[in-house]
Amino acid sequence: MMEQPIWLNQFLKADHYQHCTAHALHLLLTVDSINTVREVADLLQKCRDIVTNLHFKSEQLQEEMAAVEDKHVIDTLKAKMSEVSDIIDTDEQFPISDNDHGADTDETSNETANRTEHRHVTLKGACPTRWNSSLIMIESVTDRSFEVMNMLKRIGKAELCLDAEELDILEQLKAFLKPFETFTDLVSSNIPSL
Secondary structure, X not given: OOOOOHHHHHXXXXXXXXXXXXXXXXXXXXXXXXHHOHHHHHHHHHHHHHHHHHHHHHHHHHHHHHHHHHHHHHHHHHHHXXXXXXXXXXXXXXXXXXXXXXXXXXXXXXXXHHOOOOOOOOOOOOOOOOHHHHHHHHXXXXXXXXXXXXXXXXXOOXXXXXXXXXXXXXXXXXXXXXXXXHHHHHHHOOOOOO
8 A cells, every 4th residue: 555645644634545435436437437438538528619609609599499499389289289180080080979988098198298307408518527517518418409509500610510420429428427426416415325
């Protein structure tokens, strides 16, 4: 075992020290993992460049998101209207008598439809000393990828647009890092735990 410097022992008032688990996890994920894969490191740098270029364009990005959301609502409304029209046509072709009481409802599909997952509204930057900030940055870019790509084209930064392969790599990286987020939250809490 390597001897600790005298000043460290005096400063920490301890003969031994160890990294906290969260910091060790940060080193494992960044230094020993992500930064060793050139393609991933370059892709994360591209995401940082995207966030930097759109940092002061948040109002325009919000307008782009609103336009996309409006289009989504209109498309959803059209789909529902088409479903209702099909049901009305079916009802006219096959009338139901008053004796039929078979009103089946699929509660699981309604439950799934009502459940919404968190989507980032703004772009988040990454901090080099916090591995989970890279995960948050990836989520913010992938959550709003369509709007982000439109904004980059609008401001003349089309070279920063992510292609389908890069978005797929980001999704895979996000899936890989997500379990570590839970573990980091657990070991970083001020509540004692094993």
